[in-house]
Amino acid sequence: MELGVKAFLDIVNSKLSEFSEEVVLMCPNKESQFPCRQIDTPLKSVERTNALDTFQISIQHWHEDQGLAIKMADETDLKLLGCNLIRIRTNPCIYDETLQKYQLTSTYEVRYNALTNAFQKIK
Secondary structure (H helix, E strand, O other), X not given: OOOOHHHHHHHHHHHHOOOOOEEEOOOXXXXXXXXXXXXXXXXXXEEOOOOEEEEEXXXXXEEOOHHHHHHHHHXXXXXXXXXXXXXXXXXXXXXXXXXXXXXEEEEEEEEEEOOOOEEEOOO
16 A cells, blocks of 8 residues: 555554654744754655665754754654664754844654555664
8 A cells, every 4th residue: 555645644643642742744933833853744655676665754843942852853863763764964053143043953754554554663
């Protein structure tokens, strides 16, 4: 069974919505509730020969405190690990002057096996 980008996004959004912080799908603005997690559009790579699709997704963690933005990313790691998503990259934490918040972007990756309808860790 094939898994589309929208369905994958919905799965990640559902997992992250279990946290008390708001989850948004577009860049937060001054009216947004903070702290929050912003989910970027996933990237899907298809390997037709072995029924494995690779998904990558970036999540931005927004907080007024840099250390707590890092802690949010660590909490996201644990939550997404339940779906076998692992963090493959972390961008440097930046301070957004307009929002006056710190933003830490983490990128996660997983393989989806269409034959077993399951997420597999990337080793």
